[in-house]
Amino acid sequence: MGWLEGQVALVTGGTGGIGRAIVHRYVEEGARVAVMARDSVQLAQLQSELGDRVITISGDVSSAADNKAAVAAALEAFGKLDTFVGNAAVFDYFTRLDRIEPEDFEASFQKLFAINVQGYLLGARCSIDALRESRGSMIFTLSNSAFYAGGGGILYVTAKHALVGMIRQLAYELAPDIRVNGVAPGATNTAMKSLEGLSKRSVPLNQIPGFEHNAAEAVPLKSIAEPEDHAGHYVLLASRRNASQTTANIIHSDGGWEVRTHA
Numbered sequence: 020m021g022w023l024e025g026q027v028a029l030v031t032g033g034t035g036g037i038g039r040a041i042v043h044r045y046v047e048e049g050a051r052v053a054v055m056a057r058d059s060v061q062l063a064q065l066q067s068e069l070g071d072r073v074i075t076i077s078g079d080v081s082s083a084a085d086n087k088a089a090v091a092a093a094l095e096a097f098g099k100l101d102t103f104v105g106n107a108a109v110f111d112y113f114t115r116l117d118r119i120e121p122e123d124f125e126a127s128f129q130k131l132f133a134i135n136v137q138g139y140l141l142g143a144r145c146s147i148d149a150l151r152e153s154r155g156s157m158i159f160t161l162s163n164s165a166f167y168a169g170g171g172g173i174l175y176v177t178a179k180h181a182l183v184g185m186i187r188q189l190a191y192e193l194a195p196d197i198r199v200n201g202v203a204p205g206a207t208n209t210a211m212k213s214l215e216g217l218s219k220r221s222v223p224l225n226q227i228p229g230f231e232h233n234a235a236e237a238v239p240l241k242s243i244a245e246p247e248d249h250a251g252h253y254v255l256l257a258s259r260r261n262a263s264q265t266t267a268n269i270i271h272s273d274g275g276w277e278v279r280t281h282a
């Protein structure tokens with residue numbers, strides 16, 4: 020018996036590194052999963068790998084209509100929703116505030132926050148009724164950048180910090196019906212993309228020269244994570260049997276940033 024036997028989840032950004040690992044692991048644990056992401060080729064590939072255990076929805080998390088459609092598709096295909104996983108996000112290629120021209124700032128801010136913050140809130144908003152009915156849970160992908168400086172630029176780090184407050188407030192507003200938690204990965208071997216136009220040098224995260232080595236050296240456990248390394252935390256938090264008393268909590272999966280030293 021898997022830990023999520025009979026459960027239904029909706030995962031945003033489920034075709035990318037960490038989201039894709041969550042989807043595969045949820046299916047392995049017995050869940051059926053609705054996956055929402057932007058890239059229809061990757062969605063089709065996931066569908067062919069996992070067959071009728073998943074449905075795929077092409078959409079943009081910053082759109083209310085697309086979030087509504089994703090929840091409706093999950094309900095239509097599987098009859099209920101037990102867990103909403105907000106995960107889709109973009110990076111800012113470590114861009115500092117003094118490298119963003121004042122006249123470009125508003126557009127960059129709006130675009131990144133529309134995906135990384137508004138996207139999570141809209142997904143949450145659209146799944147509230149279904150999760151109340153199932154007494155389910157929400158889980159959000161945060162980052163070490165939700166707690167510490169230097170793992171991203173000003174927009175990404177500010178947005179991830181905001182999500183700590185979002186999880187606390189949602190856990191408060193939605194109790195006792197819905198548990199709300201997060202997972203905060205550290206540097207992970209994925210091709211996470213940055214917002215277009217922010218930096219001319221921008222490349223996907225795991226193509227940055229030295230990324231793997233520098234990320235490993237920055238933490239006490241001395242290794243960079245693979246996406247699969249985080250997936251078990253999402254299983255635990257979605258499991259009613261194993262996490263029924265856990266809400267407003269964020270599991271750190273970051274190689275020990277909090278106790279990092281220069282030694």
Ligand SMILES: NC(=O)c1ccc[n+]([C@@H]2O[C@H](COP(=O)([O-])OP(=O)(O)OC[C@H]3O[C@@H](n4cnc5c(N)ncnc54)[C@H](O)[C@@H]3O)[C@@H](O)[C@H]2O)c1
Pocket residue numbers: 031032033034035036037038055056057058078079080081106107108109134160161162163203204205206207208209210211212224
């Ligand atoms: N890779 C890391 O080092 C790292 C570290 C900490 C936290 N995270 C977080 O993990 C999560 C997943 O990132 P990843 O590293 O797997 O990146 P990724 O780029 O591999 O995956 C991101 C996914 O989100 C989707 N997506 C992006 N914008 C979207 C939009 N507007 N609408 C719908 N889907 C959209 C992409 O298509 C992709 O499926 C993000 O929240 C990220 O901030 C990543």
